[in-house]
Every structure is written in C-alpha cells, then in structure tokens.
Amino acid sequence: MELGFLIGSVVKIGAILAYLYGLLWVLGHKKLWVKIVGVVAAFAIVQLAFTITIGDSTILNEFDSGLVFQAASMTMIALGLNLIYGFNGQFSLGQWGFYGIGAYTAADITFRWINGDSRGLLVVGIGSILGAVMILGIQKWLSRLRGVPVLSAFTFYLFGSVLVGAVAVVIGNALNPAISPLLGSAYEPGPLSQGIWLQIVYFLAIIFAGVFAGEVSFLFGLPVLSLGSDYFGIATLGFTIIVNTLMLNSDTILPFPEMKGGRGMIGIPKLTTWFWAFFFMLMVIIIMRNVIHSSTGRTILAVREDETAAKAMGIDLASTKLLTFVIGSFFAGIGGGVYAHYIGFLSPGTFDFLAGFNPLIIVVFGGLGSMTGTIAASFGWIFFLEGLLRVLLGQMGPDAPTWRFVLYPIVLLLLMLIRPQGLLGTVEWGFLKAPFVRPRENQHTASDVVEG
Amino acid sequence: MLLDVKNLNVYYGAIHALQGISFHIEEGEIVSLIGANGAGKSTTLRTISGILRPRSGSVHFKGEDITTTPAEQIVRRGISHVPEGRKIFAPLTVRENLEMGAYTRDDPDEIQKSMDRVFVSFPRLKERLNQLGGTLSGGEQQMLATGRGMMSKPSLILLDEPSMGLSPILVEEIFNIIKEINSQGTSILLVEQNALMALSISNRAYVLETGRIVLEGNADDIKNNPQVKSAYLGI
Numbered sequence: 001m002e003l004g005f006l007i008g009s010v011v012k013i014g015a016i017l018a019y020l021y022g023l024l025w026v027l028g029h030k031k032l033w034v035k036i037v038g039v040v041a042a043f044a045i046v047q048l049a050f051t052i053t054i055g056d057s058t059i060l061n062e063f064d065s066g067l068v069f070q071a072a073s074m075t076m077i078a079l080g081l082n083l084i085y086g087f088n089g090q091f092s093l094g095q096w097g098f099y100g101i102g103a104y105t106a107a108d109i110t111f112r113w114i115n116g117d118s119r120g121l122l123v124v125g126i127g128s129i130l131g132a133v134m135i136l137g138i139q140k141w142l143s144r145l146r147g148v149p150v151l152s153a154f155t156f157y158l159f160g161s162v163l164v165g166a167v168a169v170v171i172g173n174a175l176n177p178a179i180s181p182l183l184g185s186a187y188e189p190g191p192l193s194q195g196i197w198l199q200i201v202y203f204l205a206i207i208f209a210g211v212f213a214g215e216v217s218f219l220f221g222l223p224v225l226s227l228g229s230d231y232f233g234i235a236t237l238g239f240t241i242i243v244n245t246l247m248l249n250s251d252t253i254l255p256f257p258e259m260k261g262g263r264g265m266i267g268i269p270k271l272t273t274w275f276w277a278f279f280f281m282l283m284v285i286i287i288m289r290n291v292i293h294s295s296t297g298r299t300i301l302a303v304r305e306d307e308t309a310a311k312a313m314g315i316d317l318a319s320t321k322l323l324t325f326v327i328g329s330f331f332a333g334i335g336g337g338v339y340a341h342y343i344g345f346l347s348p349g350t351f352d353f354l355a356g357f358n359p360l361i362i363v364v365f366g367g368l369g370s371m372t373g374t375i376a377a378s379f380g381w382i383f384f385l386e387g388l389l390r391v392l393l394g395q396m397g398p399d400a401p402t403w404r405f406v407l408y409p410i411v412l413l414l415l416m417l418i419r420p421q422g423l424l425g426t427v428e429w430g431f432l433k434a435p436f437v438r439p440r441e442n443q444h445t446a447s448d449v450v451e452g
Numbered sequence: 453m454l455l456d457v458k459n460l461n462v463y464y465g466a467i468h469a470l471q472g473i474s475f476h477i478e479e480g481e482i483v484s485l486i487g488a489n490g491a492g493k494s495t496t497l498r499t500i501s502g503i504l505r506p507r508s509g510s511v512h513f514k515g516e517d518i519t520t521t522p523a524e525q526i527v528r529r530g531i532s533h534v535p536e537g538r539k540i541f542a543p544l545t546v547r548e549n550l551e552m553g554a555y556t557r558d559d560p561d562e563i564q565k566s567m568d569r570v571f572v573s574f575p576r577l578k579e580r581l582n583q584l585g586g587t588l589s590g591g592e593q594q595m596l597a598t599g600r601g602m603m604s605k606p607s608l609i610l611l612d613e614p615s616m617g618l619s620p621i622l623v624e625e626i627f628n629i630i631k632e633i634n635s636q637g638t639s640i641l642l643v644e645q646n647a648l649m650a651l652s653i654s655n656r657a658y659v660l661e662t663g664r665i666v667l668e669g670n671a672d673d674i675k676n677n678p679q680v681k682s683a684y685l686g687i
Contacts, residue, residue, distance in 0.1 A: 147520050295555070302541050302552055309539035311503050314527030314556040314604060369543075426543070 009388040028431035073339040075378040080331030086368035089304030094236030096356025097243035098329040102336025106209035118179040127168035128211040206337035213333025247348035264347035272342035367422025460509035471663040484650040487660035501533035532606035538597040542586030553603030570599035591622040
C-alpha cells in the first residue's frame with residue numbers, strides 16, 4: 001500500500017512536469033491553430049481528470065484537485081516574485097502581503113455582491129481605475145519638474161490616493177441603492193448575482209484585486225525601493241507583517257465586519273473553477289513572458305546585472321524597479337483572488353509572514369531568473385510537500401506529518417549543495433525560451449556605413 | 453564649446469573628492485584626464501554623466517545646463533558613458549548588449565545602422581553576435597562596452613580606463629579604434645592610467661592630483677613636461 005502510494009505520487013509529479021512541458025511546448029509552437037488547440041486540450045485533460053470517475057473516485061481525487069488549485073495560485077505568486085527578485089534583483093519578502101491583499105479584496109467584492117451589497121465592486125473598481133489615472137497623471141506632471149525628492153513625490157501620490165479613495169466611496173454609496181435591489185440576498189439571489197453575471201463580477205473582482213495590490217505596491221515601493229537591496233528586504237518584511245496585523249483586526253480597526261478579523265472570513269463563494277484558475281495562470285505566464293522578452297524586460301535584467309552600467313545606458317533605475325515591483329504585486333494579487341475563491345475561507349494565519357517564505361523558497365528552488373523553474377517548482381513543491389510527504393508520513397502515525405518540515409529543509413539543503421543555481425538554473429522550455437532573432441537581410445555594407 | 457565644466461565640487465560623504473575642477477572640451481576633440489589612483493578622474497566622469505551629483509559647480513553641454521539633469525536624460529542629450537571595468541551585461545548576448553546601448557532610441561533602422569557602424573570598428577563583435585557577454589575575453593568585453601557606448605549615437609563619449617587589464621597589442625588596437633571613432637566626428641573624454649598612450653592620441657590633456665587640476669595644455673606639451681615625465685610616464 002505504502003509502496004504503491006509512493007510510486008503513484010512520483011508518477012503524479014512526473015506527469016505534472018510532463019504536462020507543463022507539453023503546455024509550454026504547445027504555446028511556443030509557430031502555428032496559431034496548434035496553440036489554440038493545444039491550450040484547449042491542456043485545459044480539457046485536467047478538467048476531465050477532475051470529472052471522470054474510475055471505481056469510486058475521480059482520476060484526480062478531491063485532495064489532488066485541491067493541490068492543483070493551490071499550485072496554480074502559487075505559480076502566479078512565485079512568478080511575480082521571480083520577476084522582482086530573480087529578474088530585477090530586488091530581494092522582497094512583501095509578496096505574501098500583496099497576495100493577502102489580493103485575496104481579501106477579491107473575496108470582499110464577491111462576498112458583498114452575493115449578499116446584496118454592490119459597494120465592494122463599485123468602490124474597489126472605481127477606486128483602482130481612478131487610482132491608475134491619478135498615478136499616471138501625477139507621474140506625467142512630476143516628470144516635467146526636475147529634481148523632485150522621492151518623499152515629496154510620495155506625498156503627492158499619498159494625497160492623491162486618499163482623495164481617490166474618498167471619491168470612490170462617495171460614488172459607490174450613491175450608486176449602490178440603484179444596483180442592490182437587483183442582487184437579492186444570499187438566500188434569494190437576484191438576477192445580477194447568479195449565472196453569467198456572477199462570473200463577470202468574479203472576473204472583475206480578481207482583476208481589480210490585482211490592480212489594487214499593484215497600486216498599493218506602487219505607493220509602498222516608491223519610498224522603499226530607493227533603499228539598498230537588503231534594507232528593501234527588511235522593509236518588505238515589515239509590510240507583510242503590517243498587512244497581517246490589519247487582517248487580524250479587520251473588524252475592529254478597519255470597517256470591514258464581514259472579514260471577521262482573526263476568526264477568519266467565511267462564506268466566500270467558491271467560484272474558482274479549473275477554467276478560471278487555468279485562464280489566470282496562463283494570463284500571468286503570457287504577460288510575464290512577453291514583459292521579459294521585451295525591451296522593458298531587458299532593462300529589468302540590466303538593472304539587476306549592474307546599476308551603474310544600466311544608468312549609463314540611459315535607464316531610469318527608480319522607475320524600472322518600481323514597474324517591476326508593481327507588475328510582480330499585480331500577479332500576487334491575482335493569485336490571491338483565485339486562491340480565495342477556491343478555498344472559500346480566509347484566515348489571517350494563512351498570510352503569516354513565516355508562510356511568506358514559501359514563494360521565496362520556490363523561486364530559489366526552481367532557479368532565480370527561470371520562469372520554467374518557478375512554474376515547475378510551484379507544482380512540484382506543493383505535490384511533494386503537501387501531497388507526497390503529508391500522506392506518506394500520515395500513515396506512520398498521527399504526529400509523523402510534522403516530520404515533513406524536517407525532511408523538506410534537508411531536501412533544500414541538498415539541492416543548494418548540489419545545484420546552487422536552482423533545479424533548472426536558467427533553462428527555459430518551449431514558449432518561454434528567448435525568441436530566435438534572425439539576422440536582418442538588408443545589412444548595410446561596411447562601405448556605405450562609413451560614407452553615410 | 454561642447455562641454456564646459458566649471459568649478460565642480462564633489463563629496464563622498466566627508467571626503468572632498470573633486471575640489472573645484474574646471475575644464476572644457478571643444479567639438480571634435482579628444483581630451484585626456486590623467487593622474488594617479490584616487491585623483492578623481494572617474495569621479496569627474498561619473499559626475500558629468502549624472503551618476504553622481506556635485507555639491508557645487510556646473511556642467512554645461514552644448515550650452516545647456518545639465519548639472520541636475522537625471523542620468524537617463526543626459527544620455528538622451530548625447531553623452532555616453534563607458535564605465536570603468538566594462539560593466540557589460542553578462543547574461544545578455546552581444547547583440548542584446550548593443551541593443552541596450554540604444555535603449556534611448558526608437559527607430560529600428562537607425563539602430564541597425566549604428567550597429568553596423570560598430571561592426572565596422574569592431575569586426576570581432578559581429579563574429580560573436582549571439583554569444584553571451586560574460587563569455588567574451590577581456591579585450592572583447594572592452595570592445596563590446598565601447599561599442600555599446602556608441603549605440604546611443606552620442607556626440608561625446610566618456611571613456612573610463614579603456615586599457616584596463618589588456619595586453620599591449622590590444623591596448624594599441626583599442627586606441628586606434630578610439631581615434632577612428634573620433635575622426636568620424638564624436639568627441640571623446642578619455643580617462644587613463646596609461647598616460648603615454650592616452651597622450652599620444654589626444655589633442656589636449658588635464659593632469660589631476662587629489663581632486664585638483666594641476667596642469668593643462670596640449671597633449672604634446674604635457675608629454676614633454678619634466679614633472680609629468682617623471683611622475684606619470686616613467687621616462
């Protein structure tokens with residue numbers, strides 16, 4: 001039995017890696033129809049494994065499908081962190097905080113929506129759109145002035161945010177009475193809180209949660225990113241702790257009684273299906289891959305490699321770091337939204353700063369600066385730690401699963417000794433490989449360059 | 453006057469690194485800054501390119517004050533800084549490194565033209581186009597760094613120690629290329645330990661000593677100055 005389970009688990013991990021390889025290979029194929037068919041097939045395989053029953057359970061049982069969802073959201077968070085830490089070289093422990101912000105924001109929007117309150121969506125939606133406009137506007141205005149110190153700029157953005165927040169709340173309160181009758185209550189859902197409308201609200205909730213997390217990271221990153229890398233790490237650790245404390249007291253010092261503080265938020269609609277998890281994961285992978293292979297991606301790399309040289313190339317260090325930080329946090333926010341609607345219950349304990357080291361471990365484990373490594377490690381890590389070790393040790397005794405926190409650091413230690421560059425180093429699969437640049441046909445000849 | 457530096461004072465914390473430096477560069481010139489270690493040569497270049505900020509004094513480029521302009525704007529105005537120790541981007545290929553140099557420019561055809569011009573000066577780089585920057589030899593890295601500096605189509609290149617760690621033959625090759633770049637109309641501010649070599653291709657030179665300019669003049673005069681001879685040229 002135990003041996004059978006062990007073999008089964010190893011086969012599962014292997015199958016997942018093969019699946020990821022196939023997915024990335026298909027995405028990297030030249031023909032568009034192959035890409036589309038391949039992605040649909042990749043979606044269908046897992047969906048079928050969730051639904052087809054063999055014997056008395058589905059191919060991927062309840063437990064395994066839970067791991068798949070966790071791994072999908074962990075992929076988004078870890079990819080965001082890899083962008084910040086692996087590609088841009090900014091050591092951040094704040095990713096877990098942005099993950100928490102995304103989870104709670106998205107959960108609050110849909111929770112309120114199914115309980116007949118549209119203010120969650122209205123306030124966050126209007127707030128994040130206006131916030132983006134405000135940030136871009138102030139940025140444009142400040143770029144015309146010369147030598148504005150970071151903290152002065154920060155003050156402008158802070159006042160702007162407070163103003164935008166107040167406007168969003170006022171508009172939200174004004175529009176709510178018009179919409180809320182259509183929402184019904186949790187027992188009698190109105191026309192807008194079921195079916196396709198609920199799916200749209202879910203989609204918007206997750207996107208707005210990501211944007212909101214991105215905007216918070218902008219405000220936080222602006223003053224803090226000017227610190228050196230190590231100090232930045234400590235400051236972001238502080239951020240995660242602040243977010244966690246706010247969560248613990250969300251019903252007392254923050255005006256959100258539905259989040260229920262330390263008791264945990266219950267009753268979040270479980271709207272995350274495999275379709276949505278797959279969709280958002282794919283979106284994050286594609287966005288990140290395109291960012292990295294663009295000229296912006298190269299500036300991100302250049303800043304990590306050598307700040308002086310990057311500056312000498314004409315790269316604006318501060319805004320490149322900030323952009324990376326915002327994109328990475330956006331991914332974390334989206335991952336949080338997906339996670340919240342899968343699990344249906346959020347507790348501040350999940351967002352404790354100690355757990356915040358998990359994405360960091362995954363990123364280092366998979367290889368700093370390797371997207372493939374991060375994706376593979378997110379899935380492999382969850383299935384190894386939660387899937388294999390927990391069940392395997394669970395059969396030895398009731399307390400034995402605790403030993404996995406001994407076994408898994410040992411695995412980490414061994415990996416760091418054998419492969420300090422991470423599991424995959426900088427290897428990329430299929431779609432994530434750097435595109436091959438064909439030499440241009442109309443090369444100027446040496447003579448006409450000199451004459452020209 | 454292309455570049456006009458007036459009474460520049462730069463501090464590293466309490467250390468007064470540049471103590472009122474003034475000099476200028478005319479269009480089409482090669483000007484050398486020579487001096488011992490710690491004289492402030494690299495600090496001068498870093499201040500001009502905006503990486504460091506002076507406490508007082510001014511830098512004018514093409515008649516405009518660029519003393520407080522951010523580094524990324526200075527590159528756009530036509531000053532390119534080739535930093536000391538090459539500082540190429542190791543995980544990027546030669547082509548990508550060169551493209552980074554053209555970060556401030558948009559037109560792909562013009563960028564390709566500049567790249568072809570770099571290949572005329574450094575044919576070796578064309579052979580190594582898809583090789584990672586970190587795997588190049590020291591000489592090739594210096595060529596790449598200089599080529600990268602040419603990619604922003606500058607009117608002034610600040611070259612910091614282009615001969616560092618290179619064999620004498622390679623030094624000669626690099627200096628010939630510097631001269632050639634200059635002959636195509638780009639002015640050059642050269643910082644060098646290898647004073648003899650630098651003076652042989654320069655029009656004018658300034659001698660720096662602990663943050664002050666102690667001597668200035670035509671390169672030939674400086675070369676024949678007995679003090680300089682004994683202190684820097686070793687002849």
